[in-house]
Amino acid sequence: MDWEALLLSIKLSSVTVLILIPLAILAGRFLAYRHFPGKSWVEALVMVPLVLPPTVIGYYLLVGLGSESWLGRMLEQLLGHQLVFHFSGLVVASILVNIPFAIQPIQRAFEAVPEDVRDAAACCGMSRLKVLFKIELPMVWPGVLTAIVLCFSHVLGEFGVVLMMGGNIAGETKTIAISIYDSVQAFDFASAGNMSLVLLLFAVTVLALTTSLSRRVGGQHVANRR
Amino acid sequence: MKLRVMLLALLLPFLAMNKVVLAAQDVPVIAAASSIKFALDDIARQFTQETGRKVRISYGSSGNFVAQIRNGAPFELFLSADERYITQLAKAQQTPDQGVIYAVGQLAIAAPKSSPLPLDANLEGVKQFLDSKQLKRFAIANPEHAPYGERAKEVLQKLGLWQDIQPNLVFGENVSQAAQFAVSGATQGGLVALSLAVAKPFKARANYVVIPQEYYTPLDQRMVLTLKAGETAKLFYTYLQSEAAQSVFADYGFARAMN
Numbered sequence: 001m002d003w004e005a006l007l008l009s010i011k012l013s014s015v016t017v018l019i020l021i022p023l024a025i026l027a028g029r030f031l032a033y034r035h036f037p038g039k040s041w042v043e044a045l046v047m048v049p050l051v052l053p054p055t056v057i058g059y060y061l062l063v064g065l066g067s068e069s070w071l072g073r074m075l076e077q078l079l080g081h082q083l084v085f086h087f088s089g090l091v092v093a094s095i096l097v098n099i100p101f102a103i104q105p106i107q108r109a110f111e112a113v114p115e116d117v118r119d120a121a122a123c124c125g126m127s128r129l130k131v132l133f134k135i136e137l138p139m140v141w142p143g144v145l146t147a148i149v150l151c152f153s154h155v156l157g158e159f160g161v162v163l164m165m166g167g168n169i170a171g172e173t174k175t176i177a178i179s180i181y182d183s184v185q186a187f188d189f190a191s192a193g194n195m196s197l198v199l200l201l202f203a204v205t206v207l208a209l210t211t212s213l214s215r216r217v218g219g220q221h222v223a224n225r226r
Numbered sequence: 227m228k229l230r231v232m233l234l235a236l237l238l239p240f241l242a243m244n245k246v247v248l249a250a251q252d253v254p255v256i257a258a259a260s261s262i263k264f265a266l267d268d269i270a271r272q273f274t275q276e277t278g279r280k281v282r283i284s285y286g287s288s289g290n291f292v293a294q295i296r297n298g299a300p301f302e303l304f305l306s307a308d309e310r311y312i313t314q315l316a317k318a319q320q321t322p323d324q325g326v327i328y329a330v331g332q333l334a335i336a337a338p339k340s341s342p343l344p345l346d347a348n349l350e351g352v353k354q355f356l357d358s359k360q361l362k363r364f365a366i367a368n369p370e371h372a373p374y375g376e377r378a379k380e381v382l383q384k385l386g387l388w389q390d391i392q393p394n395l396v397f398g399e400n401v402s403q404a405a406q407f408a409v410s411g412a413t414q415g416g417l418v419a420l421s422l423a424v425a426k427p428f429k430a431r432a433n434y435v436v437i438p439q440e441y442y443t444p445l446d447q448r449m450v451l452t453l454k455a456g457e458t459a460k461l462f463y464t465y466l467q468s469e470a471a472q473s474v475f476a477d478y479g480f481a482r483a484m485n
Contacts, residue, residue: 066297076298085299167299168284169255182285185402186263187409187427 001194004171005179012087012175013155016094017148020102024147028106029136050100058164061093065165085167090175093161101150109143110136142214149210153203253280254459255300259307259447260285260402261331261374264425265478266305269471270462277465279458287400289371295320295452302452302459305466307331307401308373309448316450325450328466329480333377333442334423336408336434337415345415345435349385352415356390365396365407365416374401377442378417384441408432420479439481446483 031043049057065072065083076082083089113136121131137144159177166173168182176195183192258266263285274280288306292314295301306312309327316324335352337343342360344351355361366382367375375397382388396412398404401419408416409432423434451463465471476482 062293062297068297072298082298082300084297085294163286164290165294167255167257167294167301168286169300170282170284174284185260185285185400185406187406187425187431 001191001198002174002176002179002183005174005176006195006198008087008171008174009156009176012090012094013152015091016098016155017151019091020095020098020151021144021148024099024102024106025137025140025144028103028143029110029132031103031107032110046103047100049097054097054158054160055164057093057097058161061089061096061161062165065089065092084165085169085173087172090162090166090173093165094155094158097158097161098151098154101154102147105143105146105150106140107143109140112143113139145210145214149206153206156199156202252458253282254302254456254462255282255284256303256305256459256462257284257286257291257295257299257301258305259288259291259373260400261307261419261421262305262329262447262475262478262480263402263422265329265421265475265480268478269466269474272470272474273462273465277461279461281458281462285402287372300454302455303449303463304452305447305449307445307447308376309446310373312448312450315452321450321452323450325448326467327446327483328449329447329472329475329483331374331377331445331447332420332439332479332481333374333381333417333437333445334420334434334479335415335437336405336418336423336428336432338409338411338432340411341414343415345433347435347438349381349387349437352391353385353387355414356387356394361391361394361414363396363407363413364391364394365398365404365413365418367401367404367418368397368399372398372400372404373445374417374419375404377445378404380442381417381437424477424479436479447480 027046031039031046062084063069065075067073067076067082072083079088081088083092117135117139118131121135126134157177158175159181162173162175162178163181166175166178168174168178174182176199180192180195183189183195266283270281270283284301288308288311291299291301291304291306292311295304295315296318304312304315304321305328312321312325315321335345335347335349337345343355352361352364366378369375369379379388382391396407396416398407402422404416405418405422405428407413408418409428417437418434420434420436422428423432449463449466451459455463472482
């Protein structure tokens, strides 16, 4: 059982969620309410990581952010270290890969907010920010929760991107998924089995908890509306 | 309230992790071909015992490591499965010199103890199984980018099996994965690195026979310090060439390197 890798994965998931979800709330809301030319292209772009193999994203990041590229060199000077083969690089990769999983559920939730509720709030003279926090967020909360869970679990299981641009460095970029892969290759089936079981139990528990939680939250809303 | 508790729960492991990362900072990261895992783990343990210095080893496929080093990976020492990769890096001036050969790899045919496939150095058993259509799946490393896979292909070509065995082949991403296929019963057998076949967890599950070296070009495994190498990495590099380390490599079925 590679605790270091498990902790690293949990850390990566947490950081990704903390950065990505606020951005996804803004982007999801924007996409739900605004109509503009080329919107379907923007939505397609948001969905791209869903269909692109993670190794493709990993390749682009490795080459695009590595020390051979001007962007990589610029960032290296700015940050004092490279993005690739570094934890921060994994954060960037995880955010990119998880954009659709974060934005999609949140956008759908915003779309489901009845227009008259927002109109009423605006008529009452509430500021936009206040409408977001007092009216909209409490209503789209199940969508946000789904996004958090999807992103968190996805990062935990991310493999291809990390393998390509992480470099498999213990304590820095060796995540739980990579550690499982390593153990299997080293014929250490006991360790691979334990870690896989932990991930499996985690996934089932989290999914069960969110389903029940979002049902309860969703139920409240239905009750309120009546 | 729930939101706050959840956020806190998310943050806690983040705070706990920083210590772990910091503690490991003055230890060089070494990239090594997965075929030498068992031998190198032993050698690194000895090195730490004798010098008190630690190294972190990342195992993976040599081709992948080359791409990563060219893009600035922080590896201080690279132990490749094939010298060609090192030559490439040296040409691209990513390393100060051409490095040295640390071991010569050998191939073995291996099969799970339960497999009906007869094992022999000339692959007569494989030929027989192929002719009688009893052969199902046979594992080798991917010849496109894994040195042991390339040599396995050479052996199969040399023995006239390459054409016929195509539909039965399963490719591992590297030789460790091929070996894993070959011992787990996923295939009836495979051509793998001898260094893996002699390792304990492998021996417990599978039988093997060494393939004669005249059937393939020598697998000279070369290592090189990168431009980022620090003191510990340099010491380890020297240690790997010492008699103590070389005899460990020999124990794991590597032939002696003659530089």
